Amino acid sequence: MNKNIKILIVDDFSTMRRIIKNLLRDLGFTNTAEADDGVTALPMLQSGNFELLVTDWNMPGMQGIDLLRAVRADPKLASLPVLMVTAEQKKEQIIEAAKAGVNGYIVKPFTAATLKEKLEKIFERIESSQ
Amino acid sequence: MTNETGALGEEYIDRVRTLAQTIEAGDSTEAARLLDELTSLREKTLFQELGRLTREFHEALQSFRLDSRIATLTSQEFPDARERLNYVVSMTAQSANRTMTAVEESMPICESLEERATALKAEWGRFTQRKMSPDEFRDLSRRLGDFLDGVNKDAPTLRANLQEVLMAQDFQDLTGQIIHRVVQLVDEVESNLVDLVRISGQGLVAERPEEKKEDRIAASGPPVPGVDTGTVAGQDEVDDLLSSLGF
Numbered sequence: 456m457n458k459n460i461k462i463l464i465v466d467d468f469s470t471m472r473r474i475i476k477n478l479l480r481d482l483g484f485t486n487t488a489e490a491d492d493g494v495t496a497l498p499m500l501q502s503g504n505f506e507l508l509v510t511d512w513n514m515p516g517m518q519g520i521d522l523l524r525a526v527r528a529d530p531k532l533a534s535l536p537v538l539m540v541t542a543e544q545k546k547e548q549i550i551e552a553a554k555a556g557v558n559g560y561i562v563k564p565f566t567a568a569t570l571k572e573k574l575e576k577i578f579e580r581i582e583s584s585q
Numbered sequence: 586m587t588n589e590t591g592a593l594g595e596e597y598i599d600r601v602r603t604l605a606q607t608i609e610a611g612d613s614t615e616a617a618r619l620l621d622e623l624t625s626l627r628e629k630t631l632f633q634e635l636g637r638l639t640r641e642f643h644e645a646l647q648s649f650r651l652d653s654r655i656a657t658l659t660s661q662e663f664p665d666a667r668e669r670l671n672y673v674v675s676m677t678a679q680s681a682n683r684t685m686t687a688v689e690e691s692m693p694i695c696e697s698l699e700e701r702a703t704a705l706k707a708e709w710g711r712f713t714q715r716k717m718s719p720d721e722f723r724d725l726s727r728r729l730g731d732f733l734d735g736v737n738k739d740a741p742t743l744r745a746n747l748q749e750v751l752m753a754q755d756f757q758d759l760t761g762q763i764i765h766r767v768v769q770l771v772d773e774v775e776s777n778l779v780d781l782v783r784i785s786g787q788g789l790v791a792e793r794p795e796e797k798k799e800d801r802i803a804a805s806g807p808p809v810p811g812v813d814t815g816t817v818a819g820q821d822e823v824d825d826l827l828s829s830l831g832f
Contacts, residue, residue, distance in 0.1 A: 468678075469678070470677075470678055470681035470682060470685070473681075473682070473685050474681075474685070477685065477688070477689065481692075512804050513804035513805070513806055514804075518804055519804075520802070520804075542806055542807035542808075543804055543805065543806075544808055544816045544817045544823065545801055545802075545805075545808075545813075545815050545816050545817075546815055546816070546817060546826060547801040547802055547815070548801070548802055548804075549817065549823055549826050549827065550826070550830065551802050553827060553830050553832065560823050560827060561820065561823075562817070562819065562820055562823055563807065565820065569820055
């Protein structure tokens with residue numbers, strides 16, 4: 456697993472961004488950037504060579520699910536791995552995210568171990584598909 | 586009401602009987618007069634009923650307008666509640682940041698302690714196995730002394746940071762109290778609204794409210810136990826659901 460990859464963390468709550476940033480740093484990922492909703496995140500993704508997107512669902516402006524759809528619709532970003540970290544946990548929503556092409560789905564509150572496990576799974580798949 | 590209807594009924598029956606006899610007798614002028622009488626009798630009761638409803642409605646609205654509690658609710662308590670809830674958001678954010686600052690400060694201290702202890706432990710092992718020259722031992726002894734000084738210095742910092750984490754939890758009590766007050770306000774508004782619906786709905790046929798179709802995909806925040814349904818119970822269920830979809 457390449458720990459130098461650039462990761463974008465999108466959440467409207469700065470405290471949650473800080474938590475995720477700290478957990479990622481603990482796992483060895485130090486190259487992170489932050490955005491507070493989809494509207495700010497999308498242009499950053501389009502110009503920033505990010506290799507992983509970690510996003511919340513419920514945000515003002517552009518929601519996480521719409522950001523995911525926008526990413527999949529953009530030919531340059533379509534294959535970007537997307538990990539959703541959210542308090543949204545209706546079955547329909549999880550199915551919707553899966554349909555939209557999410558690579559991992561973590562429900563809040565979550566543990567450092569869950570984040571590690573899901574990240575490893577995402578990278579395993581990328582490596583095995585290459 | 587029943588008595589009224591009874592008295593009215595008799596008035597109607599008498600006139601209707603006379604009306605039938607008059608028509609049979611072929612007296613059209615008298616028949617027309619009786620019909621007019623019947624119509625005005627009906628209008629009179631309708632107007633009486635309408636008048637009664639109007640008066641009740643007026644009085645109810647008047648009493649509502651005079652209820653200064655409603656005025657206070659809209660002019661003061663709602664803006665207050667908004668302020669209070671905003672305050673809860675800023676307090677919880679402040680507390681989370683205090684905690685994380687303490688953790689961010691402590692983490693490198695722990696890492697450095699662990700690193701230095703691991704290095705010293707390896708050398709101490711060599712010493713106990715008598716694999717160390719006197720020069721090396723002098724160096725080890727000096728570094729052990731430095732390490733112990735470091736622990737002495739770092740421990741109070743760690744203790745202070747842990748204390749800070751502990752104190753940052755005071756938000757739960759404070760925000761809890763504020764939220765309770767807002768819940769009380771919502772209760773009061775609810776009972777006032779119920780009163781209003783009761784008053785304005787009198788004499789009207791209660792229409793069945795159209796069932797609101799819920800958008801199951803729209804974001805709704807963390808599920809509240811007992812309120813939200815159709816949610817998964819945790820990460821394990823999310824994983825099960827996704828693996829059933831071929832993930």
